[in-house]
Amino acid sequence: MASYSSRVTADIERWTVSGLIDASTAEALRRDVEANDRRSLSFGSVLAMMAALLFGAAILIFVAANWEAIPRLVRVSALFAVILAGYVGGAVLKNRGHPAIGEALWIVAAAAFGGGIALVGQMYHLAGDESSAVLTWCAGTALAAAMLRSSPLTVAAVGIAVGWLVMNLLGGFRLFGQSDFPHLYVAMAVVLFLLSYWTQSRPARHLILLSLILYAALFAADHDMLQVSVALAVVSAALFAAAALAPGPVERIVQLGGRLPLHALIGFLTGMAMIQFAVADDGRASAGFAVASAVALAGIAAAIVLAGRESRGLRWIAYLGFAFELVIVYLVTMQTMLGTAGFFLAAAIILAILAFVIIRIEKRWAAPAAKGTEP
Amino acid sequence: MTAKKLLASALVLALLQIGFLGWIIAGRAAILRNGTEVLLKVEPVDPRDLLRGDYVFLSYEISRIPASLIANVPAGQASSDDGPVTVRLGKDADGFWRAKSAWLGKAPDVPANGEVDIAGHLSAGWNFTHDTTLSADYGIERFYLPEGEGMAIQQDMRVRPFGVRVAVAADGRAQIKALMDGDRMLFEEPLY
Numbered sequence: 001m002a003s004y005s006s007r008v009t010a011d012i013e014r015w016t017v018s019g020l021i022d023a024s025t026a027e028a029l030r031r032d033v034e035a036n037d038r039r040s041l042s043f044g045s046v047l048a049m050m051a052a053l054l055f056g057a058a059i060l061i062f063v064a065a066n067w068e069a070i071p072r073l074v075r076v077s078a079l080f081a082v083i084l085a086g087y088v089g090g091a092v093l094k095n096r097g098h099p100a101i102g103e104a105l106w107i108v109a110a111a112a113f114g115g116g117i118a119l120v121g122q123m124y125h126l127a128g129d130e131s132s133a134v135l136t137w138c139a140g141t142a143l144a145a146a147m148l149r150s151s152p153l154t155v156a157a158v159g160i161a162v163g164w165l166v167m168n169l170l171g172g173f174r175l176f177g178q179s180d181f182p183h184l185y186v187a188m189a190v191v192l193f194l195l196s197y198w199t200q201s202r203p204a205r206h207l208i209l210l211s212l213i214l215y216a217a218l219f220a221a222d223h224d225m226l227q228v229s230v231a232l233a234v235v236s237a238a239l240f241a242a243a244a245l246a247p248g249p250v251e252r253i254v255q256l257g258g259r260l261p262l263h264a265l266i267g268f269l270t271g272m273a274m275i276q277f278a279v280a281d282d283g284r285a286s287a288g289f290a291v292a293s294a295v296a297l298a299g300i301a302a303a304i305v306l307a308g309r310e311s312r313g314l315r316w317i318a319y320l321g322f323a324f325e326l327v328i329v330y331l332v333t334m335q336t337m338l339g340t341a342g343f344f345l346a347a348a349i350i351l352a353i354l355a356f357v358i359i360r361i362e363k364r365w366a367a368p369a370a371k372g373t374e375p
Numbered sequence: 376m377t378a379k380k381l382l383a384s385a386l387v388l389a390l391l392q393i394g395f396l397g398w399i400i401a402g403r404a405a406i407l408r409n410g411t412e413v414l415l416k417v418e419p420v421d422p423r424d425l426l427r428g429d430y431v432f433l434s435y436e437i438s439r440i441p442a443s444l445i446a447n448v449p450a451g452q453a454s455s456d457d458g459p460v461t462v463r464l465g466k467d468a469d470g471f472w473r474a475k476s477a478w479l480g481k482a483p484d485v486p487a488n489g490e491v492d493i494a495g496h497l498s499a500g501w502n503f504t505h506d507t508t509l510s511a512d513y514g515i516e517r518f519y520l521p522e523g524e525g526m527a528i529q530q531d532m533r534v535r536p537f538g539v540r541v542a543v544a545a546d547g548r549a550q551i552k553a554l555m556d557g558d559r560m561l562f563e564e565p566l567y
Contacts, residue, residue, distance in 0.1 A: 084389040091385035095378040124403040125551040
């Protein structure tokens with residue numbers, strides 16, 4: 001039943017002992033095997049992680065219930081025991097070759113730390129500052145991720161940070177009428193992004209990039225600021241261009257498995273949509289709206305031409321974005337229905353010409369190269 | 376990371392997180408043990424918190440301070456900045472402690488015998504110029520109750536005067552000690 005990774009790990013152990021490779025090489029190999037093994041997530045590890053999340057939720061809600069039948073001191077001690085047993089037990093299991101269960105136990109321990117913060121707040125009736133309680137929890141989880149080099153813990157820390165951002169904006173923390181926008185999130189995202197390199201957590205990096213798009217969109221919506229939307233679209237376009245034109249160096253820096261163009265396209269489309277909403281007043285289009293729509297459609301076409309060949313995901317996002325653009329342009333009428341029809345007609349003709357040219361070019365390229373490439 | 380190193384990291388991490396929580400508990404227990412005890416009069420507001428179950432939101436008499444009580448408002452400043460406020464409490468004949476004077480930031484001198492300084496927080500935008508009251512908070516505005524008991528107590532608070540015994544540390548930090556329904560003690564907090 002030994003998987004490829006556990007066999008290689010055993011081999012690495014043997015090679016180290018027999019002196020074929022030194023300790024640092026062994027360590028590098030082991031981490032590489034581990035990082036690439038994650039792609040083939042087994043059912044068991046998925047279920048273990050779900051069980052861990054349920055355990056965590058059970059702990060948090062048990063604390064919230066404030067059940068008097070168990071004295072507080074016992075509750076605190078129980079949480080301390082879960083923290084200790086979770087981290088240490090997880091490390092033991094990981095060392096014995098059960099990484100999935102080990103990581104799951106760490107998640108339970110991190111949840112128990114969050115439960116501990118909530119319980120202390122409850123025991124001493126601490127009022128007000130849930131925001132800093134969640135921040136403390138996030139910092140504790142990030143510290144755990146760093147010390148144990150754990151990808152799931154990194155993702156958990158990012159998840160808590162995103163939760164903090166969303167709760168801040170939904171007003172959950174605005175008890176005393178603070179209305180400052182949580183710009184701290186950008187700093188948290190940068191720190192967690194750097195941490196994700198150390199913990200080799202590609203999922204965390206994906207999540208952070210998506211959350212930053214969410215942050216920018218919420219910021220633009222909250223402050224009604226066109227500049228933020230424009231900045232989001234421009235930065236996304238620049239990232240896309242960089243990723244499409246120099247895939248090698250960019251991938252070496254961001255290490256996203258070649259998915260940076262996807263995030264950049266999502267960011268670009270989000271930014272453009274925010275701009276379109278902003279410049280279209282009362283459902284009637286202005287000249288600015290026509291320009292923004294044209295830029296968005298051109299961006300989608302460019303994205304497909306530049307990077308659509310390699311990535312099916314990117315093609316689908318581009319199609320979705322395209323459909324969205326058609327709907328929004330249809331809804332925000334261009335002065336008159338005739339205007340909208342004219343805009344669609346112009347766009348259709350441009351796209352048709354583009355398609356014709358690209359098909360010709362692809363044929364010419366395909367002829368000598370032929371065979372083997374993705375259609 | 377070798378097996379031994381990972382185990383050591385896990386152990387250190389667990390002790391760090393437990394130590395952090397323990398440190399907060401110890402700090403709060405110290406206020407309960409050593410702080411000066413004052414009795415504050417309360418009015419209820421509203422309950423329920425997602426993560427922490429039932430609590431009642433407490434609003435105190437001293438949550439509203441007359442602007443005229445603040446001794447050191449800078450000349451020409453019309454409204455408050457976000458920042459700390461120190462309120463000096465003194466005991467009245469009915470047993471409740473009430474605000475006697477207040478300062479933005481720290482108090483200029485130490486409180487006399489029978490007086491206590493409590494540290495609060497004033498949010499921005501309160502008007503200094505007219506005969507108004509400012510709303511301050513002290514980090515003691517919640518009382519957590521066992522699940523299901525919040526509504527009943529809140530109902531009672533509407534009809535009877537409730538009190539809260541609060542321990543105030545020398546640096547002004549406050550910590551709830553007990554919830555009183557008139558003279559009857561409803562909940563008393565153990566140190567831990």
